[in-house]
Amino acid sequence: MAWNVVIVGGGFGGASAARELERLLPKQSARLMLVNDVNFLLYTPFLPEAAAGTLEPRHVVTPLRDILRRTYLRLGGVHAHDPGARTVTLRTHEGEDEEVRYDQLLLAVGSVSRSLPVPGLDQHAIGFKSLADAIWLRNHVIETLEQANATEDPARREQLLTYVFVGGGYSGLEALAELQDFAADAMDRYPRARLHGMRWILVEATDRVLPEVPLDLSEYALRQLRGRGIEVRLGTRIEEAAADSTRLSTGERVPTRTIVWTAGVAPHPSLGSLSLPLDARGKVRVDEYLRVEGLSGVWAIGDCAAVPDPNKDGRAPCPPTAQHAVRQGPVVAHNIACGLGVETSPRRFGYRARAAFVNLGRYKAVGKLGPASFHGFPAWWLARSYHMSQIPGTARKIRAVADWTVGLPFSRDLAELGSIGHPRPLRAEVYARGGTHRPL
Template sequence: MAWHVVIAGGGFGGFYAARTLEKVLPPQAARITLVNDVNFMLYTPLLPGAAAGTLEPRHVVVPLREELKRTHLRLGTVLGAAPQDNTLEVRTLKGTVEELSYDHLIVALGSVSRTLPIPGLAEHGIGFKSLPEAIELRNHVLRTLEVAETLEDPAERKMWLTYVFVGAGYAGLEGLAELQDFAAEVIELYPRCRTQGMRWILVEARDRIMPEIPEPLADFATRELRGRGIAIRTGTTLDAVTADEVTLKGGEVIPTKTLVWTAGVKPHPVIARLGLPLDRQGRIEVDATLRVDGHENVWALGDAAAVPDPAKKGKSASPPTAQHALRQGKRAGKNVAASIGSGKVKPFTFKTKGVFVDMGQGQAVATTLGIRWRGVPAWWLARSYHLAALPGTKRKWRLLVDWNIQLIFGRDTSELGGLGRAPGLGADPTAGDTPVAEAAPREPVAPS
């Protein structure tokens, strides 16, 4: 009888778990089912490129059906689980709810943005974790330029041309740097905005940016961003947000229409409904082999799990990075195969060997095997790494073509915010249904 292995979540961890199982287990030994809410894996390190219009959005995702050969892809939303009965509860695309039985379950459902109860944040902040958010942000920046160009009052124009990011980890730093690079290029097409200039501000609660990289490299990144006119405010927190301003700790008020929230992640809310043991931060508790405490046939990894970090001798959890999730996915795949009788269950042993932070404009910082890189060499290394790491030959070629086309022709400035949201037949075209970001509630455009 073939075993049934179910993987919940097809991101970095789940995708690599499925791929590994396909490699190490013969087809007759196990049936593999991957449950994911979309039919692709988002390659998040390329998300800032999609937001900045350097990369075509479809080129920063990996279609799961193309890359997985014998895994059954079940599109649906995981709603919960009953580990005592070995079942996973899934809402299908048809809207029905089904119980999926498994012999082994791998949980790789990732994380969501960690928001805080800051007044106005939920209503006016924009996240930067998913593809829709990245594209919305790009369209929002273009719309702020369009509006600012029509305004007579310089103070009001300044408000529309001020962009505040909160959180200086990977997402915040790379997202801000790439978007500022994009805006600095396209502002040439907006004469009034060009004369006025833009304000970009990065706010970080800790006393330095990018705790994931060594301090000298973070200092270099800080200097580089400041050199581009970006204000970096460390040791500062956000107190409140409204449609027209943000208030920082100490009472400083910054008029703005854009607040991007990238201050950390927390496990996906469905994790709490799986009947599995959780740590204080809501992550699934696993041992060094990724097996869930007290559950012989359930494994968890990636941002959703507290995997003991081998670099810290297991004393704290591994950081929420793609590098860790994908290697944990491979290890979970091998350990499930071993439990079924092919190989030996082993602990997760990966320690980070390199880090890349791409800041656009040919600028990046990186460490590889203890060597520190800055500027153009680091940028080139970062791009080469992602080109090598992105799964699928077709995707790699598309990535290469996008990067080179952008270097030659620059970026496109069309704002296609209505894509995928066609008005109904017979809808009133003057009804004003142009999508507007939450951070910029719909307002009449002032006459020019």
């Protein structure tokens, strides 16, 4: 009888584990099922470029069915787990529940934006974790430019043209740099808004940006940002968010209609309902073999798991990065195969990050490749080359290069696509508002 292997989560970790299991497990010996809320793998390092329109959104995702040939893909999520019966309960997008039995279960559900108890934050800030977030943010920036160009109210124009980013790590800096580039290029076509000018503010609670890179690279990035007119507020937090402003810990109230929250991530909230051992941060406790503590045949990897970092003698978990998740996938796949008797000698997870790059826009970046550090154009070129080697699928590599190449001689595309995916109702009465719309 074939084994049932269930993988929950189709991000970097889950997808890489599924691909390796397809290679390791003999055909007909196992039924592989991957449960994910979307049918694609998002290449998250390119999310800022998708937001800025440098890359077409479809070109930063790879359909899971293109890279997984033997794995049965189910759209939905898992909301219950019975370790004794070895079953999980799948909930589809239609709201239907289905109980699925497993012999081996892998949890790779990833993370979500970490929120803090800041008044108004959940209502008035946007995260930056998904493709939907990136597309929404691009549309929002274009809409603020359109409104700022039309309004006669200087106070409202100031709110519209002030953009606040919270969090000075990788995602915050890259999103800010790309979107500021995009908006600066677009301003030539908004003459009334251009007269007022834009404000871009980065708020970081610690005393430096990019704590993940050496201090000299962090200081280079800080100089680049400030040299472009970006206001960097170190040692500062936001204490309140509202529809038209935010209040900082310095007491300053900044008029703005854009607050982008990139201050860290938290494990996926679904983990709390899955009868799993969790640590104080809400991550699944696993050992160096990626086995969930106290449960047979259950494994966890990626951002949702507290994987002991071998570079710190297991005293701290691995950082929540795509590099670590991708490397954990093949290791856990091998160990799952060991659990099924296909392989012998389970492997401990061990990995030291070889490369780390942060794109600062305008053909500049900072980064490390092994022991060497780079900044400026060489770092930007190396970052492009590195990411090209990591994008899954030849077609996506070619399309990304085509986007970069075609974008060089042409101006930015300012089409606001906020209505995409929201079809207009048929009834004529819906268009009564404003009196300018009528059904086709």
